[in-house]
Amino acid sequence: MTAISVSHLSKRFGSTQALSDVGLAIEPGEMVALIGASGSGKSTLIRHIAGLETGEGAASRVEIFGVATQAAGRLAKGAASRRGDVSVIFQQFNLVARLSVMTNVLIGKLGRIPLWRGTLALFNAAEKAEARAALARVGIPQVTAQRASTLSGGQQQRAAIARTLVQRSRILIADEPIASLDPASARRVMDVLSDINRADGITVLVSLHQVEYARRYFPRTIAMRDGRIVFDGPSTALTNGFLSELYGAASEELVLPEAPAAPHPATRPVPGPRNRLGALQTA
Numbered sequence: 001m002t003a004i005s006v007s008h009l010s011k012r013f014g015s016t017q018a019l020s021d022v023g024l025a026i027e028p029g030e031m032v033a034l035i036g037a038s039g040s041g042k043s044t045l046i047r048h049i050a051g052l053e054t055g056e057g058a059a060s061r062v063e064i065f066g067v068a069t070q071a072a073g074r075l076a077k078g079a080a081s082r083r084g085d086v087s088v089i090f091q092q093f094n095l096v097a098r099l100s101v102m103t104n105v106l107i108g109k110l111g112r113i114p115l116w117r118g119t120l121a122l123f124n125a126a127e128k129a130e131a132r133a134a135l136a137r138v139g140i141p142q143v144t145a146q147r148a149s150t151l152s153g154g155q156q157q158r159a160a161i162a163r164t165l166v167q168r169s170r171i172l173i174a175d176e177p178i179a180s181l182d183p184a185s186a187r188r189v190m191d192v193l194s195d196i197n198r199a200d201g202i203t204v205l206v207s208l209h210q211v212e213y214a215r216r217y218f219p220r221t222i223a224m225r226d227g228r229i230v231f232d233g234p235s236t237a238l239t240n241g242f243l244s245e246l247y248g249a250a251s252e253e254l255v256l257p258e259a260p261a262a263p264h265p266a267t268r269p270v271p272g273p274r275n276r277l278g279a280l281q282t283a
C-alpha cells in the first residue's frame with residue numbers, strides 16, 4: 001500500500017499558483033528528497049501532505065497509507081486519526097523552548113503540546129526510558145535534562161527526530177531540516193534520518209535546497225519548479241547539466257558552484273568552495 005499518494009493537487013494564494021496539478025506516490029520505506037528553488041512550492045506541498053492545508057479542485061486528493069486525508073478540497077473524515085502516521089519537522093519551532101528536551105520528546109506520546117506544560121509526572125518509567133533511548137539513538141543522550149532553548153540548531157533537529165521515534169509515526173517529513181545548519185551538523189541530521197529510514201523502515205520525505213545532499217543521501221528525488229513537479233526519479237540522474245536544463249539560471253540556487261556533474265558524488269570528493277551553508281565537505 002502506498003505510504004503517500006497525492007493526485008491533482010493545486011493551490012493558489014492570491015495571484016500565486018503555489019501548486020499546479022501535483023501528483024506523486026511514495027512507497028513505504030522510501031527515502032525521498034524534495035528539491036526546488038525558493039518559492040517552488042515545497043513547503044506548501046508538505047503542509048498539504050501533513051493535513052495542515054487543503055487543496056483546490058474536485059479531483060484533488062491526498063492519501064496516507066491508502067486512506068484519504070483530503071479530497072476535493074476538504075479534509076476527509078478520519079483525517080485526524082491519520083495524522084499520527086505523519087510527523088513533520090520544520091526548520092524552526094519544533095520544540096517548546098522552555099521545556100526540557102525530555103519533556104519535548106515525550107510530547108510525541110501525546111501527539112500535541114499539552115496544556116499542563118512542564119511536568120514529567122504524567123509519563124511512566126517505560127515512556128521515559130523510551131524517550132532516553134530515542135535521544136541516545138539520535139546521538140544526543142547528554143542533553144536530556146537541558147531546556148530545549150539551550151540546544152544548538154542541529155541538536156534541536158535531532159531532538160525533534162527523537163520525538164518522532166517516540167511518536168512511532170510511520171512517515172517522517174522534514175521541511176528544510178538542514179537549511180540553517182553548518183555542514184557537520186547537517187550531515188549528522190542527514191545520517192540520523194538515513195538510519196531511521198534503513199533500520200526502522202520509516203518513510204522519509206525531506207525538502208532541501210542543496211542538490212548535493214539529495215544526491216548523497218536519497219535514492220529518489222522529486223524536483224519542483226513554480227508549483228509543478230518537473231522531475232521524479234533517481235537522484236543519480238540529477239547531474240548539474242540536467243539541473244541547468246530543468247531550472248535554467250535558478251539551478252545556481254541548488255547546485256554548489258564548481259561542483260562536478262558526477263552521477264553520485266558520495267563516491268567522489270566535492271571541491272565546491274561554498275554554498276549558502278558554507279563549505280560542504282565530503283564524508
Ligand SMILES: Nc1ncnc2c1ncn2[C@@H]1O[C@H](COP(=O)(O)OP(=O)(O)OP(=O)(O)O)[C@@H](O)[C@H]1O
Pocket residue numbers: 013014016017018036037038039040041042043044045
Ligand atoms: N500562506 C501564504 N500566503 C500567500 N502566499 C503563500 C503562502 N504560502 C506560500 N505562498 C507562496 O506560494 C509559493 C510557494 O511557497 P512555498 O513556501 O511552498 O515554497 P518553498 O519551495 O517551500 O520555498 P522555500 O524554499 O523558500 O521555503 C511562494 O510564492 C510563496 O510566496
